[in-house]
Amino acid sequence: MAALRGVGIGQGVATGPVQRMSEALPAPEQAPSTAGAAAERVRVQEAISHVAADLTRRAGAVDGAAAEVLEAQAMIAEDPTLADEVEERIAAGSTAEWAVHDAFAGFRASLEAVGGYLGERAADLDDIAQRVLARLRGVPAPGVPDPGHPFVLVARDLAPADTALLDLDKVLALVTTDGGPTSHTAILAREKGIIALVGVGDATVLTDGETVIVDAASGTVTTEPTAEELERAAARAAERRAADDAPPSPGALADGTPVALLANLGKPGDAADAVARGAEGVGLFRTEFLFLSATHAPTVSQQREAYRELLSAFAGRKVVVRVLDAGADKPLPFLNDAHEENPALGLRGLRALRASEDILREQLTALAEADAETEADLWVMAPMVATVEETAYFTALAREHGLRTAGIMVEVPASALLAERLLAHADFASIGTNDLTQYTMAADRLLGSVASFQDPWHPAVLRLVAEVARAGGALGKPVGVCGEAAADPLLAVVLAGLGVGSLSMAPAALADVRHALAAHTLDDARRIAAAALDADDAAAARAAALDAAG
Structure with missing residues (x-):
């Protein structure tokens, strides 16, 4: 063994x-074309169009993140920059096969050099290139085996x-x-x-x-x-x-202490799956889907219809909507697309919205109108809040628009350390562990060279979470976690032990987290959390929690 x-x-x-996956198609040889550039150009254009259409068809057969990934792959296949690289090689006399192989390999190397999230997208290019090469060669694309x-x-x-x-x-x-x-x-x-x-x-x-x-x-x-x-x-x-197979029950520790299990959603169409998996509501609804593919901000009516669809699916339940979180890795031409040397520390989140307040006001207007037409319990929150003044600004603006419950995302150490003062103005706090880890550890989420530091198990991050939970408890204000940390079953137990009252995650993670919570009492969770807090680093914290959990 x-x-x-x-x-x-x-x-x-x-x-x-x-059963092992079949090996990739062999790389083509670098040889001059005998058919001529015009013929090679036609061949590669047909192959790329075919692959893009096939990926789009596959996207239509699924939903959720799978559909988004396949749609993105179809767009990559027809990316103008890649097309220019392929054309440059064909013009120099290469075959279509070599032009595709070499151009995609070069683009892949560029992504790998960036590392992090973009580095992990490099593998997607291999798949697209393999599909195009298979089409050019007239053979099936490598895929999942079927041994019967x-x-x-x-x-x-x-x-x-x-x-x-x-x-x-x-x-x-x-x-x-x-x-x-x-x-x-x-x-x-x-x-x-x-x-x-x-x-x-x-x-x-x-x-x-x-x-x-x-x-x-x-x-x-x-x-x-x-x-x-x-x-x-x-x-x-x-x-x-x-x-x-059992009907999903509300999230709770073994002694009955409630820990609400909520869903992170990216568009209204994801609601049905979340409900089916037992989500007690929505802990994070990302509104960026309305904005990211647009050259102009969506209208109030366009936004209202999307929000109404979401809220209708959760009648009687809490739905936390985050207003537009743009900037950093999500620049928008109508909000903030100016070059910044370090955009993660630049004009993003609420800062960007204050610079274009009409966009924020329109979003709050649309949310208020959708709220008036539905029966969900709507909560709104602002991203990247760092100061008491920002908290007071957002909550006052939300209430001006008739929204009853307004809160903040805690994603920077400043807001965690001053949580009690911020929560004197806000109705609730939701901790975004992805960015909180990034800023606590000074480790860019998109930079592969520091990826090892991007771990929410680090005791420094956990101490900040504990401080926010303590402040919420002192003021009677709800505190939840909506970052990736909430989807880690053992870490979810630690977060409950730190005093977090709700956890929001991808719907598929709900069952595992529900099972993990049900195996431990509140005293257990506090003991496990204490063991993690007493460690020196992320790996030691995870190991200590595992030992304490038995």
């Missing part, structure tokens, strides 16, 4: 035979187009050698509820047909398992299936 280690997605466990029985899929990485359409009756679990917790493979696996381990570098030793146990909770792949280990894994899997 041996255990291979990686990053687990979710808490599931599966057992089955390995359920299996554990092992791959270097999995293309979004393949992950989005995996047959979950056949694929018991997914193991990749590449990727991390923010790769598209991980994001889609989490959304689809696939048992997965990513970044298992040693998975190259796995061979077709051998039986393994994939345990996402412990982040291990067990090879050559004993009969006893297989029996335990099967029992755990059966327990999880039974729990998943």
